[in-house]
Amino acid sequence: xxxxxxxxxxxxxxxxxxxxxxxxxxxxxxxxxxxxxxxxxxxxxxxxxxxxxxxxxxxxxxxxxxxxxxxxxxxxxxxxxxxxxxxxxxxxxxxxxxxxxxxxxxxxxxxxxxx
Amino acid sequence: xxxxxxxxxxxxxxxxxxxxxxxxxxxxxxxxxxxxxxxxxxxxxxxxxxxxxxxxxxxxxxxxxxxxxxxxxxxxxxxxxxxxxxxxxxxxxxxxxxxxxxxxxxxxxxxxxx
Numbered sequence: 001x002x003x004x005x006x007x008x009x010x011x012x013x014x015x016x017x018x019x020x021x022x023x024x025x026x027x028x029x030x031x032x033x034x035x036x037x038x039x040x041x042x043x044x045x046x047x048x049x050x051x052x053x054x055x056x057x058x059x060x061x062x063x064x065x066x067x068x069x070x071x072x073x074x075x076x077x078x079x080x081x082x083x084x085x086x087x088x089x090x091x092x093x094x095x096x097x098x099x100x101x102x103x104x105x106x107x108x109x110x111x112x113x114x115x
Numbered sequence: 116x117x118x119x120x121x122x123x124x125x126x127x128x129x130x131x132x133x134x135x136x137x138x139x140x141x142x143x144x145x146x147x148x149x150x151x152x153x154x155x156x157x158x159x160x161x162x163x164x165x166x167x168x169x170x171x172x173x174x175x176x177x178x179x180x181x182x183x184x185x186x187x188x189x190x191x192x193x194x195x196x197x198x199x200x201x202x203x204x205x206x207x208x209x210x211x212x213x214x215x216x217x218x219x220x221x222x223x224x225x226x227x228x229x
Contacts (some may be wrong), residue, residue, distance in 0.1 A: 002160070029133070042222060043221075048216075057180055058216065090158055100147050100207070101164065103161050104159070106158030109158055
């Protein structure tokens, strides 16, 4: 058990809808990262937050947004969903600001299916 | 920019045989290199990482990897495969000296045949 909690584990929704994925980092970790894992794209970095502030941005679509709350949990909001958004979404956390050699701890993911 | 190429999306080995999973990287600055493992229905776990210093890195579960700058490689090996090693393995790279932007490879699924 990595200590990173993601909810829900599975989410089935329709095109055009909006969903929210939730992540609680390991106790004491200040950084949260979101990744998207799909068969054709592999594991893609979306965005990182450190202590409530956006730290780094990857290949995140404009339809997607995230935030990190004062209690350090994070939410990833996906809107105007398309079939291609179907993927496994991982949250990870790390202790510090996210320097390049920090160890990431991953949650078990949220499987999103857009029908 | 940085990238990682994992050769072979699926690798099969017999139980007790050598495991070799290949990873080549590209980075414009000295890299940090990682291997992560993903068991079914779980998130990724760090196996080992190379930052600086000794080029042969030992990780958990008997795995090791060697950083070869001249070959831009970071192959993962284990002398003797166990059934419990069946999983998907991801090589990853990040640029040293900067903030975390880890680029993952597309993964290699390891099958261990009894």
